[in-house]
Amino acid sequence: xxxxxxxxxSARFPPQAVITQHEDLLAYSYDGTPMLQxxxxxxxxxxxxxxxxxxxxxASKHGTPVVTRxxxxxxxxxxxxxxxxxxxxxxRMNRVLELDTDNLTIMVEPGVINNEVAMRADAVGLFYPPxxxxxxxxxxxxxxxxxxxxxxxxxxxxxxxxxMGLEVVLATGETFFxxxxxxxxxxxxxxxxxxxxSEGTLGVVTKILLKLIPKPAAxxxxxxxxxxMDEAAATVSAIIAAKIIPCTMEFLDRTTIRCIENYSKVxxxxxxxxxxxxxxxxxxxxxxxxxxxxxxxxREHGARSISLAKDVEEATKLMTAxxxxxxxxxxxxxxxxxxxxxxxxxxxxxxxxxxxxxxxxYKLTVGTFGHFGDGNLHPTFLxxxxxxxxxxxxHQAVTEIFSYAVELGGTISGEHGIGLTKKSFLPGAIGxxxxxxxxxxxxxxDPKGILNPGKIFDQLRSPNDAAARSPAN
Amino acid sequence: xxxxxxxxRTLDYSVIQQCMHCGFxxxxxxxxxxxxxxxxxxxxxxxxxxxxxxxxxxxxxxFADEMYFCLGCLACMTACPAxxxxxxxxxxxxxxxxxxxxLSNPTRRWTRRLMLKGLFTRPRLLRxxxxxxxxxxxxxxxxxxxxxxxxxxxxSRIQQLEPQSPAVRAKFSHQLIxxxxxxxxxxxRYRVGLLTGCVQxxxxxxxxxxxxxxxxxxxxxxxxPPVQFCCGSLHGHNGESETSRVLARRxxxxxxxxxxxxxxxxxxxxxxxxxxxxxxxxxxxxxAERAAIWSTKCKDISxxxxxxxxxxxxxxxxxxxxxxxxxxxxxxxxxGQKITVQPRxxxxxxxxxxLTELAESTWCCGSAGIYxxxxxxxxxxxxxRKLGHIANTGAAIVATANPGCHLQIENGAKATGSxxxxxxxxxxxxxxxxxx
Numbered sequence: 001x002x003x004x005x006x007x008x009x010s011a012r013f014p015p016q017a018v019i020t021q022h023e024d025l026l027a028y029s030y031d032g033t034p035m036l037q038x039x040x041x042x043x044x045x046x047x048x049x050x051x052x053x054x055x056x057x058x059a060s061k062h063g064t065p066v067v068t069r070x071x072x073x074x075x076x077x078x079x080x081x082x083x084x085x086x087x088x089x090x091x092r093m094n095r096v097l098e099l100d101t102d103n104l105t106i107m108v109e110p111g112v113i114n115n116e117v118a119m120r121a122d123a124v125g126l127f128y129p130p131x132x133x134x135x136x137x138x139x140x141x142x143x144x145x146x147x148x149x150x151x152x153x154x155x156x157x158x159x160x161x162x163x164m165g166l167e168v169v170l171a172t173g174e175t176f177f178x179x180x181x182x183x184x185x186x187x188x189x190x191x192x193x194x195x196x197x198s199e200g201t202l203g204v205v206t207k208i209l210l211k212l213i214p215k216p217a218a219x220x221x222x223x224x225x226x227x228x229m230d231e232a233a234a235t236v237s238a239i240i241a242a243k244i245i246p247c248t249m250e251f252l253d254r255t256t257i258r259c260i261e262n263y264s265k266v267x268x269x270x271x272x273x274x275x276x277x278x279x280x281x282x283x284x285x286x287x288x289x290x291x292x293x294x295x296x297x298x299r300e301h302g303a304r305s306i307s308l309a310k311d312v313e314e315a316t317k318l319m320t321a322x323x324x325x326x327x328x329x330x331x332x333x334x335x336x337x338x339x340x341x342x343x344x345x346x347x348x349x350x351x352x353x354x355x356x357x358x359x360x361x362y363k364l365t366v367g368t369f370g371h372f373g374d375g376n377l378h379p380t381f382l383x384x385x386x387x388x389x390x391x392x393x394x395h396q397a398v399t400e401i402f403s404y405a406v407e408l409g410g411t412i413s414g415e416h417g418i419g420l421t422k423k424s425f426l427p428g429a430i431g432x433x434x435x436x437x438x439x440x441x442x443x444x445x446d447p448k449g450i451l452n453p454g455k456i457f458d459q460l461r462s463p464n465d466a467a468a469r470s471p472a473n
Numbered sequence: 474x475x476x477x478x479x480x481x482r483t484l485d486y487s488v489i490q491q492c493m494h495c496g497f498x499x500x501x502x503x504x505x506x507x508x509x510x511x512x513x514x515x516x517x518x519x520x521x522x523x524x525x526x527x528x529x530x531x532x533x534x535x536f537a538d539e540m541y542f543c544l545g546c547l548a549c550m551t552a553c554p555a556x557x558x559x560x561x562x563x564x565x566x567x568x569x570x571x572x573x574x575x576l577s578n579p580t581r582r583w584t585r586r587l588m589l590k591g592l593f594t595r596p597r598l599l600r601x602x603x604x605x606x607x608x609x610x611x612x613x614x615x616x617x618x619x620x621x622x623x624x625x626x627x628x629s630r631i632q633q634l635e636p637q638s639p640a641v642r643a644k645f646s647h648q649l650i651x652x653x654x655x656x657x658x659x660x661x662r663y664r665v666g667l668l669t670g671c672v673q674x675x676x677x678x679x680x681x682x683x684x685x686x687x688x689x690x691x692x693x694x695x696x697x698p699p700v701q702f703c704c705g706s707l708h709g710h711n712g713e714s715e716t717s718r719v720l721a722r723r724x725x726x727x728x729x730x731x732x733x734x735x736x737x738x739x740x741x742x743x744x745x746x747x748x749x750x751x752x753x754x755x756x757x758x759x760x761a762e763r764a765a766i767w768s769t770k771c772k773d774i775s776x777x778x779x780x781x782x783x784x785x786x787x788x789x790x791x792x793x794x795x796x797x798x799x800x801x802x803x804x805x806x807x808x809g810q811k812i813t814v815q816p817r818x819x820x821x822x823x824x825x826x827x828l829t830e831l832a833e834s835t836w837c838c839g840s841a842g843i844y845x846x847x848x849x850x851x852x853x854x855x856x857x858r859k860l861g862h863i864a865n866t867g868a869a870i871v872a873t874a875n876p877g878c879h880l881q882i883e884n885g886a887k888a889t890g891s892x893x894x895x896x897x898x899x900x901x902x903x904x905x906x907x908x909x
Contacts, residue, residue, distance in 0.1 A: 022530070023512060023535040026530065034494075072511070091511075137495075330493060330555035331556050335493070
């Protein structure tokens with residue numbers, strides 16, 4: 001092992017694929033997470049499964065950590081490099097391999113953008129529901145690794161619910177496929193499920209088989225404004241109790257509404273406490289009836305005003321307020337810290353109030369919006385990373401918010417993943433034993449610990465044990 | 474006189490810090506789309522700029538090259554949720570790169586001095602060169618030159634560019650437009666200044682005439698100074714910020730800014746820059762105030778026409794296949810000035826027009842100022858993509874509102890044997906009015 005991994009990589013890969021120039025590496029030193037930056041040793045733009053396998057085999061041989069990255073939009077530091085690591089970038093593996101309209105599946109490479117899948121499906125009357133906020137940018141590989149959610153979680157589920165199969169390259173370079181086009185399959189453990197949401201710590205996904213569903217024929221959007229948040233929460237509960245599952249139930253709090261209004265003057269009232277954006281989709285007759293029913297329920301529960309979109313154009317207009325949430329807040333302060341604490345739906349008003357109270361306590365500005373239907377909140381702190389004292393207060397507030405979320409029976413991350421930023425909160429959230437099991441599982445797949453080591457949890461420290469079990473030896 | 478905007482290290486740090494590296498710009502960036510290399514993305518470029526501003530990195534040749542690989546199409550600004558002023562960062566970076574001279578070599582120095590400082594700061598000289606070019610093109614000299622194979626004696630880059638040299642007009646703007654023109658019926662609703670541009674003046678002086686006509690038809694008294702200066706966008710975008718400020722001051726001196734209701738430009742690339750005179754001269758005590766007024770009054774022609782409620786024409790332009798029309802959005806109109814609805818409204822107001830939307834209409838055509846000259850390969854790739862989309866619409870006319878795009882698409886179409894016509898929306902409107 002006297003040769004250098006960079007030299008070996010350069011010999012194995014085409015000239016432009018191995019990147020070592022400082023200027024290039026700087027551009028791979030971050031992902032979408034604020035305040036995290038680390039230069040990698042090199043970055044490799046892979047183009048095939050074979051190249052991924054070759055890279056991992058070399059990394060295993062040299063014991064060099066590998067951090068896999070798609071578009072780098074993650075919000076928990078999952079694809080931020082580690083010191084001395086190689087970044088494996090899948091951006092060029094972006095081919096759609098097969099669209100099967102008989103079995104309603106699509107097979108893609110990991111670098112395919114989420115929106116590309118959505119558009120390909122749409123073109124043949126099908127639907128790929130997971131729509132994370134980054135859907136125009138983020139890759140399917142990244143979505144699978146973080147088990148991304150989106151606005152449609154309540155009715156349609158998240159990425160996991162659409163993954164039917166994965167091709168995975170292990171740390172040794174060995175490759176296997178798990179899953180198939182069958183709806184039912186109980187042959188062995190569901191290995192694909194272990195890889196979904198594993199944040200690049202178990203293997204590198206090189207092919208993804210996704211499930212598609214028929215496209216809903218109609219959709220109807222309505223926007224309700226409330227003077228009190230409890231009324232909004234009561235509306236949501238009543239809608240669910242009425243056996244309606246809307247595809248979207250988005251919520252904006254007072255600070256978010258004010259930021260949006262200041263920025264875009266769309267005419268939102270500044271004295272209201274909550275806005276709900278509700279959308280029903282499906283069969284036209286059902287949608288029509290559901291929308292009417294939702295409007296009625298919103299009114300009964302004290303909505304100050306309700307707008308029901310007559311057509312697509314009006315629906316788009318109503319959606320504007322929700323879409324403006326991040327842009328409006330991002331403009332208020334240099335650093336936008338977007339969290340994703342999640343609680344059972346019924347606890348959501350408690351959580352929103354707690355977030356506000358905590359922000360007040362630490363003299364911070366926070367806007368909260370999110371997916372009311374699935375209890376997934378996005379408390380968004382507006383701060384300045386160049387003010388360490390303020391950032392410290394944000395950390396204190398976030399710590400309290402996470403503890404409270406867990407206390408309410410919720411989780412510290414609904415859809416962003418643990419990565420680096422939430423690692424320290426994980427044992428408290430899921431328990432020490434749970435974390436240890438994760439560690440054991442990682443060691444089974446990646447005995448040398450070269451795949452995104454130290455993300456999600458600290459690696460178990462027992463090198464002898466790891467070496468004994470290594471399939472590479 | 475230098476400005477804090479000439480260095481990333483003195484620029485207001487909050488401009489750089491505004492980037493939250495979310496990556497939303499990635500899919501909208503033509504260079505990133507071509508290479509999938511993060512460095513070639515706006516987010517990657519801003520990371521490099523920030524490293525320089527933080528003194529974590531020297532300004533290197535690789536950095537300067539990267540800044541010149543960027544098209545400056547500003548599509549990233551449309552996509553950016555945080556409102557990062559990329560155009561400012563990009564101009565500052567190029568200015569800083571020029572100051573550091575990392576790209577400097579004798580040919581580049583000579584060309585830049587000749588073009589940016591020599592030709593494009595002296596309107597009379599520019600017109601003289603235009604005049605010579607006109608004689609070269611019309612007297613048969615060009616044909617002779619080409620037939621004798623003399624073109625081959627030119628350096629290879631110039632050989633490639635020679636067929637692209639635009640056909641210069643017989644008459645320039647000042648020969649077509651009087652310094653002050655008043656509506657025929659004598660009723661003046663607005664008093665406006667008209668900017669005639671550089672390329673627009675030599676190659677598209679007819680578009681300037683059309684613009685004046687359309688303004689007159691809508692009750693505007695049109696003030697057109699016969700000798701105008703380059704707006705400075707060419708300089709601002711290419712690292713000559715000091716020259717761009719000099720030119721901005723000269724243009725400010727040329728117009729009665731307080732007295733005019735609007736100052737009209739019909740070239741998207743110019744307009745996008747002209748509207749930033751306030752920022753450009755913010756630190757200039759003598760000019761800051763007037764520059765601020767200028768920026769509020771400077772309007773793209775389509776923006777102004779829609780704002781004043783322009784009159785829809787009543788006649789259908791004859792002999793033009795306006796039922797097969799598509800619209801290419803100049804980057805500096807849709808991304809630089811956020812003007813997208815107005816040109817379409819103008820086009821649709823013309824009887825007989827059937828507008829077929831162009832796929833990727835806001836994607837750069839590769840012209841990008843002088844990008845087609847300095848980065849020919851990337852430019853050609855973008856042009857082919859654009860021409861492919863245009864062909865798919867089946868359009869016979871492409872409307873576009875920027876001289877760079879106009880020439881790029883016209884030359885590209887010609888090279889592929891297509892006889893598609895390129896027209897400015899305001900020209901189509903002028904033709905419709907004239908048909909009445």
